[in-house]
Amino acid sequence: MTYNLVMIGFGAVGQGFAALLQNKAAELADRYGFQAKIIGVYTRRASLFCPDGLAIPALLAAAQQNDLTAYADHANLRRDLNAHYQITHPATSAVIEASLTNYVDAEPALGHIRTAFSHSKHVVTVNKGPIALAYGELAANARRSKCFFGYEGVVMGGTPCIRLAEAGLAGARIEAVRGIVNGTTNFILGKMEAGMAYAEALAEAQRLGYAEADPTADVEGFDAAGKIVILATLLFGAKLTVADVDRTGITQISMSDVQNALAAGQRWKLIASLQREKTENGERVLAKVSPERLPLSDPLAGIGGGGNAITYLTDTIGGVTLTGAGAGGKATGFAVLADLLAMHARYGN
Numbered sequence: 001m002t003y004n005l006v007m008i009g010f011g012a013v014g015q016g017f018a019a020l021l022q023n024k025a026a027e028l029a030d031r032y033g034f035q036a037k038i039i040g041v042y043t044r045r046a047s048l049f050c051p052d053g054l055a056i057p058a059l060l061a062a063a064q065q066n067d068l069t070a071y072a073d074h075a076n077l078r079r080d081l082n083a084h085y086q087i088t089h090p091a092t093s094a095v096i097e098a099s100l101t102n103y104v105d106a107e108p109a110l111g112h113i114r115t116a117f118s119h120s121k122h123v124v125t126v127n128k129g130p131i132a133l134a135y136g137e138l139a140a141n142a143r144r145s146k147c148f149f150g151y152e153g154v155v156m157g158g159t160p161c162i163r164l165a166e167a168g169l170a171g172a173r174i175e176a177v178r179g180i181v182n183g184t185t186n187f188i189l190g191k192m193e194a195g196m197a198y199a200e201a202l203a204e205a206q207r208l209g210y211a212e213a214d215p216t217a218d219v220e221g222f223d224a225a226g227k228i229v230i231l232a233t234l235l236f237g238a239k240l241t242v243a244d245v246d247r248t249g250i251t252q253i254s255m256s257d258v259q260n261a262l263a264a265g266q267r268w269k270l271i272a273s274l275q276r277e278k279t280e281n282g283e284r285v286l287a288k289v290s291p292e293r294l295p296l297s298d299p300l301a302g303i304g305g306g307g308n309a310i311t312y313l314t315d316t317i318g319g320v321t322l323t324g325a326g327a328g329g330k331a332t333g334f335a336v337l338a339d340l341l342a343m344h345a346r347y348g349n
């Protein structure tokens with residue numbers, strides 16, 4: 001089966017996904033009977049749409065030059081269509097929302113996803129805002145429209161922490177969550193241990209495509225808070241907002257703090273956690289993001305670079321820990337691919 005994809009956003013993640021689609025095309029067709037064309041790309045600066053499919057190598061070459069408008073003309077190519085037109089076009093089968101995350105009102109991604117479901121288009125989002133702010137509404141829209149809604153990439157990039165919790169641990173109750181869910185801050189703290197200045201380490205994380213467009217979201221802990229809110233929503237059904245998270249970032253951690261910890265056989269890590277707490281009326285969920293000084297024997301102390309890790313503490317089989325890449329174009333692009341294959345498994349026949 002061939003799917004026609006419209007991509008909103010074509011930054012590191014969009015490009016990472018497009019490259020995977022190109023490189024794995026034969027394997028995906030052979031193993032899963034899955035084929036896909038990118039028929040539209042819509043960004044803040046460019047709009048490309050062709051129902052016959054856009055040429056991925058040419059898209060990637062233009063994106064490398066930071067100028068999608070450099071994509072060469074070909075038959076049936078349109079450059080004048082807005083996002084709404086692309087999303088709702090009869091040829092579009094699925095929309096990939098990979099534009100910049102906005103934790104304030106989730107727009108314009110939220111509107112794109114609403115539009116897609118109201119026109120019966122499947123959606124895969126790696127944009128965290130809509131899941132953090134409006135998951136309940138969007139999931140209901142998807143069910144009503146009988147559409148697939150994929151969001152594996154919103155926490156831990158392509159490392160499948162959401163699928164593990166929702167499917168692999170179905171039947172177990174997750175009592176608590178603890179992990180490293182922001183790649184940028186983990187990368188910066190690791191580089192500071194090696195003696196690199198904070199600003200230089202942050203610039204390197206930006207160059208690698210780990211950081212948010214405004215890296216304040218990473219270093220002040222907002223991104224980790226957004227992700228822990230997402231996990232509270234998805235795993236606990238809790239109604240938390242980013243403002244409910246007891247949040248501290250890494251900007252107060254100095255080079256000497258990092259070096260002193262290292263000399264004492266310890267490491268600073270930005271830890272995000274969820275804990276259920278009994279109350280008179282039932283229970284509440286406590287959410288926290290804060291730097292912690294961990295002994296090297298703590299498994300989370302061993303997570304290096306842009307890596308992430310999460311431990312789900314269950315009532316049934318104790319702790320289950322998943323580690324893997326948490327940020328970057330290829331890793332998060334893989335989450336889009338994994339979601340599309342899940343869509344294909346469910347709706348492909």
Ligand code: HSE
Nearest residue numbers: 182183184210212327
């Ligand atoms: N800025 C995020 C991080 C990207 O560093 O983890 C992945 O969500």
